[in-house]
Amino acid sequence: MTMITELLPALLEGLKTTLFLFSIILIVTIPLGFLVAIVRVYAPKGISLIVQFYIYIMRGTPLLLQLMVAFFGLPHIGITLDRFPAAVIAFALNYTAYYAEIFRGGILAVPKGQFEALQVLGIGKIRGYRRIIIPQVTRIVLPSVGNEVISLVKDTSLVYILGLGELLRAGQIASNTYASLIPFVAVGIIYLLITGLVTLGLTTIEKRIHF
Template sequence: MPDWLVLMWHSLGSLLWAGIAFTIPLTLISFALGLALGLVTAIGRLFGPKPVVLLVRGYVWIFRGTPLLVQLFVVFYGLPSVGITLDAFTAGLIGFTLNVGAYTSEILRAAIASVPRGQWEAAYSIGMTWMQAMRRTIVPQAARVAVPPLSNSFISLVKDTSLAAAITVPELFQAAQRIVATTYEPLILYIEAALIYLAMCTVLTAVQERLERRLERSGGFLEARS
């Protein structure tokens, strides 16, 4: 067996463990929190009073207009200068959540705005409150529009978590960096890390395509649940 293949085999366990223990949890938690934040932000921008609209627009403007790596550095290395010290994983979680929230808010805002006004009127005509109309009529229809771009955002987040290595989160890419520091084989280890990311994203892409086909057949989340 070639030496490079032996090295990849011996390092595979460490890389996979780093992915399972840090990359996957960081991705799932930050996307879930970011999606919730994005929904609140989108609703605030669409239906909130002017001060709220200005606040959420400023938030989206800042986090969409600055690099994610800079945001992570501000949270992890910058906040200690004002007395706020966070461990690496928490700092990464906050940074990714805020970034995801800004991007998903625009996706959700556009999806909600795409629902025809007549759907609101129909919901109100049968006695629904605003909250009921949102939950039972608007959000299910908007979800169908939002699923493809949200899925793309999630897949991008899987790859973006490699930036957490820069703030010492021991995720998959940093695990590769640590092995490189002892083996001096950067090409082999970084290709191996890239292949693992590729495998994860390939699986997620297949899930996304299957979900989109199901939504097309069912006509949306309401029909899929009924």
């Protein structure tokens, strides 16, 4: 009990970094993912191929490698980033690619008759998408997006490679200090609590969407 009391401030400090990174990535990547999906589906073939290549690279290489390239690799071409911005950029590029494919699947799952109806009724594309298409896409992709959000909670632990003081790194330092596995157990419990809250929130949102 004494050890947990001593560990708590360091773990909470690491938790703040984890939650801050999680929040930024979530806010940035979901809208970007939708925009990339729109380009992927509707842009001319040349642009669509470029987007496909970007998605292939992001999904085909490990996120850990992307983090290392963002922080350790970019300085070799004259671009130097601090640890946190490097982590944000790597995560944003990676998760935007995943969300783009999820949203693309949602867009393609909407019956073509819906798009034809917008034209017949004379509803503008922007208004039609906002009022009719996007709500349907949201309902279709919500479970898949939820899975990625939960994965994001756990993937934030990868920034330890950059030396950021997130939750897992705080637990690792404490474990080395006390020569005990208890800090890792505490970290695991905290991650379970976070993912539990996220899952509860996603379930609540899913139940409230009725159309």
